[in-house]
Amino acid sequence: PYAQAPLNKALSTEEPQTDYKALTSYNNFYEFGTDKSDPKRYASAMETEPWSVKVSGAVEKAGTYSFDDLITPSDLESRIYRLRCVEGWSMVVPWIGIPLHKIIRRLQPTSKARYVQFETLANRKMMRGLRFPVLDWPYKEGLRMDEALHPLTLLATGLYDAPLPNQNGAPLRLVIPWKYGFKSIKSIVAIRFTEKQPVTSWNQFAPSEYGFYANVNPEVRHPRWSQATERRIGDFRRRDSLMFNGYAEEVAGLYSGMDLRTYF
Amino acid sequence: MTTAQIRIFGKPILFFMLSLPALWLTVQWALYFSGEPNGLGINPQEISNRFSGRWTLRMLILALAVSPFAALINKPWPLMFRRMVGLFAFFYVTVHLGSYLGLDLALDFSALWRDIMERVYILFGVGAFLCLLPLAATSTKGWIKRLGAPRWKALHRLVYMAGLLAALHFLFLVKGNRLEPKIYAAIIAALLLWRLYRSLGSGPIKFGDSHLL
Numbered sequence: 001p002y003a004q005a006p007l008n009k010a011l012s013t014e015e016p017q018t019d020y021k022a023l024t025s026y027n028n029f030y031e032f033g034t035d036k037s038d039p040k041r042y043a044s045a046m047e048t049e050p051w052s053v054k055v056s057g058a059v060e061k062a063g064t065y066s067f068d069d070l071i072t073p074s075d076l077e078s079r080i081y082r083l084r085c086v087e088g089w090s091m092v093v094p095w096i097g098i099p100l101h102k103i104i105r106r107l108q109p110t111s112k113a114r115y116v117q118f119e120t121l122a123n124r125k126m127m128r129g130l131r132f133p134v135l136d137w138p139y140k141e142g143l144r145m146d147e148a149l150h151p152l153t154l155l156a157t158g159l160y161d162a163p164l165p166n167q168n169g170a171p172l173r174l175v176i177p178w179k180y181g182f183k184s185i186k187s188i189v190a191i192r193f194t195e196k197q198p199v200t201s202w203n204q205f206a207p208s209e210y211g212f213y214a215n216v217n218p219e220v221r222h223p224r225w226s227q228a229t230e231r232r233i234g235d236f237r238r239r240d241s242l243m244f245n246g247y248a249e250e251v252a253g254l255y256s257g258m259d260l261r262t263y264f
Numbered sequence: 265m266t267t268a269q270i271r272i273f274g275k276p277i278l279f280f281m282l283s284l285p286a287l288w289l290t291v292q293w294a295l296y297f298s299g300e301p302n303g304l305g306i307n308p309q310e311i312s313n314r315f316s317g318r319w320t321l322r323m324l325i326l327a328l329a330v331s332p333f334a335a336l337i338n339k340p341w342p343l344m345f346r347r348m349v350g351l352f353a354f355f356y357v358t359v360h361l362g363s364y365l366g367l368d369l370a371l372d373f374s375a376l377w378r379d380i381m382e383r384v385y386i387l388f389g390v391g392a393f394l395c396l397l398p399l400a401a402t403s404t405k406g407w408i409k410r411l412g413a414p415r416w417k418a419l420h421r422l423v424y425m426a427g428l429l430a431a432l433h434f435l436f437l438v439k440g441n442r443l444e445p446k447i448y449a450a451i452i453a454a455l456l457l458w459r460l461y462r463s464l465g466s467g468p469i470k471f472g473d474s475h476l477l
Contacts, residue, residue: 022306025305025306026305026306026307030440034440034442036305036306036307036310037305086439087439089307089310132441132443133441134440134441134442135440135441202439205440205441206439209439221382222382222383223382223383223384223385223436224383224385224436224437224439225383226375226378226379226382226383228378229375231307231309233306233307236370237370238369238370238372238375
């Protein structure tokens, strides 16, 4: 089904795509180690079959779902998105996946569900990076419901016409192209619908540096990296970073009336 | 071995060994710019900054370790190499700065200024460089004479500040709870505390017999 997934042209960028080798050998996936080359080296220890996702909280269809329960192959589509890491580098990635809203609608969140929280697998036997508390494992991320339902938000299962390699977050991960990469949580094993804003890992670790929203914003400075510029992998020089990573037209409305310096 | 032998053989060997990381980095960038496969990976500037930064820290640690090591073995000969190691620390911090400013920022000085103003770890890094600069400039015997030994010695205590700032630079750079910068910081702290301990107690190192190696 991956090679046949139709390209969603309206939501895809036409910029040159980052090499498959770069996409799969330069990863932040701290469960396998903090070096960019660690995930490729060690992620093969993660078993992704069978895979199940626990759905809980303010939702009608709570329960444990297998990968096949969630992912209907005929729903898969291809989308080419920019990916901007908070560390000041960026890539252009041809993802394959299902828009998250399709899956959320099937799960039928209740009227109390205002946020969604996601959790990454934390298996000490398969993930050597868990031996050191870089973060408070398991890794958690979250979105406001309208962000989760936005047409750009993708539950990705593939990359370049093939299923996701483990280092990229197999078998299923989130992709939110207007936010810093750490929001796009990998290897998801739990989805929780909540009334209150859920805990997210980087925000919990350093709330002054990593906000809950973490929208790409060149005007909000960061104590470690310039957010005004970024290096597109493969380029020698940096380029200017764009508001909402260039997706302002699509998503700016989600935040109208909010001070993005406060809610960064 | 005599002092003269250590000087004649030891210095060139040490010089060669301490040059190797810089040599490697130069070769990799040369390969990169000629479009050849190289060891700089997917994000060459990042690798280059990190590599030169780590080696700066290692050289600084080595330079700070010379005196405690001489005291430990109760022999003066290690002190012969201290200036060279210190100059290598300055050399690597220059390579590091060159990598960051020349290759990463592509000589965008307004970006450098923003980095200094907005990112405290850059401020620490620049501070460490500025501490080492006058030490490298006054590293010759002529300068010891010109300044007088006590003043020269006092000036060269700036290396402690450089070590402290370099450790902070690395600690404040990483994201997440990471072990590596803490290890470097712990080693530097130990080497500085040793000096504090000595200055409170026994004073300058006295060797049992300075002629014996």
